[in-house]
Amino acid sequence: MFAPLSGTNVLAVLLLCGTTFAARLPSSAFAVPPGDATYDYVVVGGGTAGLAVAARLASSGASVGVVEAGGAYELDNGNQSIVPGYAFSQPALAPVEVFPPRPLVDWSLVSQPQTGAAGRKVHYAAGKTLGGTSALNTLAYNRGTKGSYQKWATLVGSSAYTWDNFLKYFVKSSELTPPDFAKRNTPNATFTYDTSVWCTGKNCGPLQVSYSNWVDPSHTWFAAGLKAIGLNTSTIGHNSGILQGGAYTTETIDPSDPWFGTATRSSSESSYLRWAIANTxxxxxxxxxxxxxxxTSGKATGVSVATEGYSYTLTAKKEVILSAGTFHSPQLLMVSGIGPSAKLSSLGIPVISNLVGVGQNLQDQIFFSVQNGMSTPSSPSILSDPAQEPAALQQYLTKAAGPYSSAGGYIAFEKLPASSRTAFSARTNSLLNALPADVPEIEYLAGSFAGTGAGVVTIGDLSASILNPFSRGNVTISSADATVPPLVDMGWLTDPADAEVAVAALKRLRQAWAAPAMAAVKVGPEVKPGGAVQTDAQILQWIRENAIQIWHACGTNAMGSSAAAGAVVGPTAKVFGVAGLRVVDASVLPFALPGHPQATIYALAEKIADDILAGR
Structure with a gap:
């Protein structure tokens, strides 16, 4: 756990404060409840996609109302959300069944027992705040592969999702700040990247993306270890439609936030919403x-809402856009009469559109790690040391640099080598071979914790994530009341192919740790899983007992060409069987894209906003 900011907390600022806005009093952007209201568009969910869609629609001159269950994370979660250095340690991301509650920013969802993961229940963080999960995530930003977007386009019958056509929405949504190698101050961690796929300078999108102003020393060693087993450093980075080898991550960090004066999280709230308040x-x-x-007659005309127990209606003259996330979007569809008719009828919910795919197809990229003691310092070891933390704090506050300014570090992607595939069943090999040729199977993530013991400064944590899960879970409801939490079954490791891939990935982690390049800093025996875990059966059991989510759940309102095939929305995100209703969030992804999804979700929001404004 990182140390607190020594009482010198970054000031939590209300959205309605400051002098940035001139054309409109910022306070006028917040409705005073309760009270019926009418808009052209009602957006349900002020999260990653919801605020992006809302801002673009409002920029056309349309009236837009956003419904958000939470408040402002700057107040409700403070430095835990604002300061990048807290991203991996904030309590809201605790994956265990009994977790430190953060009810002001997290929905506190707990899964059903995971039959493929030792019967565990897990807490699955989901943002309940302006900014949604973009206010809680670990800030990594990367795009999928060209082949994965072509697969998306083919599945849904729309060329708009091919890489060449979708790229403009990545560019439109964001602005890249180039790396500041002087602040990073790590000669062996310099790199090149593809500048042609970014907007820099004027007229860029509101989302701020950058390379952090700090390099965790332990991560440079992980880069060397991964290179030793064949994962060379990419010369173009992970945002050009190619995910191959390693790279220092781009992150949703504003490296010099004008509001806070230092490096802070860039969320959909701090980017799109603040822009919309000033300009719409x-x-x-x-x-x-x-x-x-x-x-009314099969057309969505509005939303019933409640504020602190007071109920009222928001009417939509044109459309309702649902953006409540992978778990709550299918729930709200079902309680409103859209979903599997058998389930709805059993709960006394009148069926408006019998869509069997609602809540199905849940996919989640799990990960697990191999840990070892290291003699090198790391961000957590520095920030937990009373002798070093004050200097790190001053470095952050005065120079927007140092450990507090950074969330991530080094990640790498690969298709497992032939030597790792020899033990796979014919079915597993067939499933993997059916993936697009450029889609990696495993992502490796460098991490660290403060260490103790003889010579141990850091506990190095090298993780592997399964990028193409074949296991499927689901989201369903037990009540017609939307305030009753949905029932979530992640389905982890229920498909044997995922189990085989996971075992192979953990062995690759051990190979990286065993590389001669790591010998100079590795201290003592393996911490986790430990020397007693050796056979494939032992490895798999350990993974079942220890794997956790990387918070990439998707697919529960899958996009496709027809409802008959199990899809919920079409290529422009319109819900099948009704009019005036779209879903725009991670729930509509037809499958888990390789890597971290937030870049794709922002681009999707931009694309659907274009569709709406063009009348598609």
Missing amino acids: QLMVHYRTIATKILF
């Missing part, structure tokens, strides 16, 4: 829960 008439209904989508 967008209205936010915060701390307000959507309880039901309303229909």
Whole structure:
């Protein structure tokens, strides 16, 4: 756990404070509940995609109302969300069944027992705040592969999702700040990247993306260890449609935030919403829960909402856009009469559209790690040391640099080598061979914790994530009441192919740790899983007992060409069987894309906003 900011906390600022806005009083962007209201568009969910869609629609001159169950994370989660250095240690991301509650920013969802993961229940963090999960995630930003977007385009029958056509939305959504190698101050961690796939300078998108102003020393050794087993450093980075080898990550960090004066998280709230408040008439209904989508003759006409127990109606003259996330979007569809008719009827919910795919197809990229003692310092070891933390704090506050300014570090992607595939069953090999040729199977992530013991400064944590899970879970409901939490079954490791890939990936982690390049800093025996875990059966059991989520759940309202094939929305995110309703969030991804999804979610929001404004 990182040390606190020694009482010198970065000031939590209300959205309505400051002098940035001139054309409109910022306070006028927040509705005073309760009270019926009418808009052209009602967006349910002020998260990653919701605020991006809302801002673009409002920029056209349309009236837009946003419904968000939470408030402002700057106040409700403070430095845990704002300061990048806390990204991996914040309590909201605790994956265990009994976790430190953060009810102001997290929905506190707990899964059903995972039959493929030792019967464990896990807490699955989901943002309940303006900014949604972009206010809680670990800030990594990368794009999928060209082949993965071509697969998406083919599945849904729309060339708009091919890399060449989708790239413009990545560019439109964001602005890249080039790396500051002087602040990074690590000669063996310099790199090159592809500048042609970024907007820099004027007229860029509101989301801020950058390379952090700090390099964790332990991560440079992991880069060497991964290179030793064949994962060379990429010369173009991980944002050009190619995921091959290692790279220092781009992150959603504003390296010089004008509000806070230092490097801070860039979320959909701090980017799109603040821009929209200054430039449009967008209205936010915060701390307000959507309880039901309303229909008239098969057309969505509004949303029933409640603020602190007071119920009222927001009417949509044109469309309702649902952006409540992978777990709550299918829940709200079902309680509103859209979903599997058998389930809805059993709960007394009148069926408006019988869509069997609602809540199905849940996919989640799990990960697990191999840990070992290291003699090198790391961000956590520095920030947990009373003798070093004050200097790190001053470095952050005065120079926007140092350990507090950084969330991530080094990640790498690969297709498992032939030597790792020899033990795979014919079925597993067939499933993997059916993936696009450029889609990696494993992502490796460098991490660290403060260490103790003789010569141990850091506990090095090298993790592997399964990028193409074949296991499927689901989201369903037990009540027609939207305030009753949905039932979530992640389905982890229920497909034997995932189990085989996981075992092979853990062996690759051990190979990297055993590389001669790591010998100079490795201290003592393996900490986890430990020397007693050796056979494939032992490795698999350990993974079942210890694997956790990387918070990439998707697919529960899958996009496709027809409802008959199990899809919920079409290529422009319109819900099948009704009018005036779209879903725009990670739930519509038809499959888990390789890497971290937030870049794709922002681009998807930009694309669907274009569709709406063009009448598609």
